[in-house]
Amino acid sequence: MKFLTGETEKTIKELMGKYEDPRSALLPILHTVQRDYGYISKEAIEEISEILDIPKVEIKGVITFYSMLREKPAGKYHIQLCRNVACYLNGGKELVEFLEKEYGLKPGTFTDNMKFSLSLVECIGQCEIAPAVQINDKFYGNLTPKKLKEILSKLEG
Amino acid sequence: MTEKLENKIFEPLFSIEGIENIEVYEEHGGYKALREALKMKRDEIIEEVKNSNLRGRGGAGFPAGMKWSFMPMDDKIEKFLIVNADEGEPGTFKDKYILSRLPHLLIEGMAITAYAVGIKKGYIYIRGEYEEYARILEKAIEEARRKKYIGKNILGEKFTFNIVVHRGAGAYICGEETALIESLEGKRGHPRLKPPFPANAGLYGKPTLINNVETIASIPAIIKNKGFWFASLGSQKNGGTRLFGVSGKVNSPGIYELPMGTNLKEIIYNYAGGIKKDKKLKAVIPGGISAPILKADEIDIPMDFDSLMKAGSMLGSGAIMVFDEDDSMLEVLRIMINFYHHESCGQCAPCRYGTDVIKKLVDKILNKEATEEDIDLIIQTAQSIIGKTICPFGDAVGMAVGTLVRKFKDEILDFLREENAES
Ligand SMILES: Cc1cc2nc3c(=O)[nH]c(=O)nc-3n(C[C@H](O)[C@H](O)[C@H](O)COP(=O)(O)O)c2cc1C
Numbered sequence A: 001m002k003f004l005t006g007e008t009e010k011t012i013k014e015l016m017g018k019y020e021d022p023r024s025a026l027l028p029i030l031h032t033v034q035r036d037y038g039y040i041s042k043e044a045i046e047e048i049s050e051i052l053d054i055p056k057v058e059i060k061g062v063i064t065f066y067s068m069l070r071e072k073p074a075g076k077y078h079i080q081l082c083r084n085v086a087c088y089l090n091g092g093k094e095l096v097e098f099l100e101k102e103y104g105l106k107p108g109t110f111t112d113n114m115k116f117s118l119s120l121v122e123c124i125g126q127c128e129i130a131p132a133v134q135i136n137d138k139f140y141g142n143l144t145p146k147k148l149k150e151i152l153s154k155l156e157g
Numbered sequence B: 001m002t003e004k005l006e007n008k009i010f011e012p013l014f015s016i017e018g019i020e021n022i023e024v025y026e027e028h029g030g031y032k033a034l035r036e037a038l039k040m041k042r043d044e045i046i047e048e049v050k051n052s053n054l055r056g057r058g059g060a061g062f063p064a065g066m067k068w069s070f071m072p073m074d075d076k077i078e079k080f081l082i083v084n085a086d087e088g089e090p091g092t093f094k095d096k097y098i099l100s101r102l103p104h105l106l107i108e109g110m111a112i113t114a115y116a117v118g119i120k121k122g123y124i125y126i127r128g129e130y131e132e133y134a135r136i137l138e139k140a141i142e143e144a145r146r147k148k149y150i151g152k153n154i155l156g157e158k159f160t161f162n163i164v165v166h167r168g169a170g171a172y173i174c175g176e177e178t179a180l181i182e183s184l185e186g187k188r189g190h191p192r193l194k195p196p197f198p199a200n201a202g203l204y205g206k207p208t209l210i211n212n213v214e215t216i217a218s219i220p221a222i223i224k225n226k227g228f229w230f231a232s233l234g235s236q237k238n239g240g241t242r243l244f245g246v247s248g249k250v251n252s253p254g255i256y257e258l259p260m261g262t263n264l265k266e267i268i269y270n271y272a273g274g275i276k277k278d279k280k281l282k283a284v285i286p287g288g289i290s291a292p293i294l295k296a297d298e299i300d301i302p303m304d305f306d307s308l309m310k311a312g313s314m315l316g317s318g319a320i321m322v323f324d325e326d327d328s329m330l331e332v333l334r335i336m337i338n339f340y341h342h343e344s345c346g347q348c349a350p351c352r353y354g355t356d357v358i359k360k361l362v363d364k365i366l367n368k369e370a371t372e373e374d375i376d377l378i379i380q381t382a383q384s385i386i387g388k389t390i391c392p393f394g395d396a397v398g399m400a401v402g403t404l405v406r407k408f409k410d411e412i413l414d415f416l417r418e419e420n421a422e423s
């Protein structure tokens, strides 16, 4: 049974055509699979390994090297909270405490309803609006616990 | 006011509504520099870039014109251009403004560069988190292709150049140029031994020119107004303006485009609005977290590559991080070493072990189990990494951590003594 089908499969073919060496498409392919399936499963790795003719262990090695790639699902809204200097010294630390107190959300975990997950990350290039978080592909800055709560409530719907 | 703006490259464009769209960009003189460049001889363009004293904005400050001239000029050789949009150095957010607001300035700069060096294919390696900006770039590239500014037979000339946007996936080390190349080849981002340099053997083993976003986005202005004009904007051997990104305890954090060599004190107090709540300034990191920290009494200094080098720091990415009297330098140290420990690619033992040893010593301090010897051991360990690794990441750890601990040893000792007073 083929695992990567439909749009995903089409995108993979397109991506491979962009590069002089199709192997260069590995990161974009992994991004695509993660976007379409939520994470990169064993089945996906097997198929990518066949498509690109790269050993599975090497693909796993690549996935573990890059912090954005995951082999397990994340929450519907994945919160990446910056733990670097500008953010952490200007209110970021309080945001971490708030998420734990208010949502029971610790770094590396989910909320019970799988809506939110949290990871602490290095600088995300939003230091002028510290403290900042990235939720899926969007950035939010100048946060306070109250503002963060408003944002999460809106997303929760 | 307008007079002042004419001596800037980015700020006047930033303020134009809709400039990320090609029509608006064209209305404001966009792609004129490319038309002009295509009428010039290729070595004339490189000469202009040399005259401009433009130095790499990614961190190292290498003269751009010289780097270009290292590339083989033979057109039969396959060559690549890579724009480094990894922007991972903590404290740095300047390239974001070019990527999101001036994608066409970057594309125009890339096309001119490619024409001058004889390159047919360019990659923009953008950090994975900048997904939103990658989409803006993709859209802009499509617009430029439709108007024949890139693609086959650009503006009817015999010049072909295509651009692919490639997203990273969260690894600081991939900002280092050879790690970036490995990553672009679909591998883990492990820096390569140099030589060979990318200009000889880079992407797929082919000659490759790598420049930072801000470096390449400066090229159209250099062609339009000539290299000497650009050089005259800055200080000696440091041409042009720089996008300084100020963060931390200032009243107005943000980016400020100012001449190279602008005084750091002036940037903090005149432009970034001074210290929040009128607190006392404690320290400044002048060029991203890897740039050794300056104490409050060391900031009367011109912000150019050479002056900061002389002061034992570096201009790096131009990211200015400001700390006030309430900021704990031990907390800065903790964050810094956690960052380096997490981001070390693990390839070189001195860096891998060194960051691990220092992290444990810092934890020991935080647990109030450390002695003065442990603090000195951090300084020694940091020193021992310098010069011992394949890439400059190790030097950055050594310099940044070593300097911070040396300059704020008393504060750390005070922290340890507090405990003695309590018990
Ligand atoms: C650990 C490390 C991280 C780096 N990160 C970046 C980066 O995010 N962006 C960048 O442009 N240059 C970065 N550099 C510098 C690049 O290696 C390279 O010097 C630069 O892209 C060259 O372009 P330039 O000459 O225009 O500055 C980094 C270097 C090191 C050692």
Ligand code: FES
Pocket (backbone or CB within 6 Å): A082, A083, A084, A085, A086, A087, A088, A122, A123, A124, A125, A126, A127, A130, A132, B090, B091, B092
């Ligand atoms: S330090 Fe948090 S975004 Fe840069």
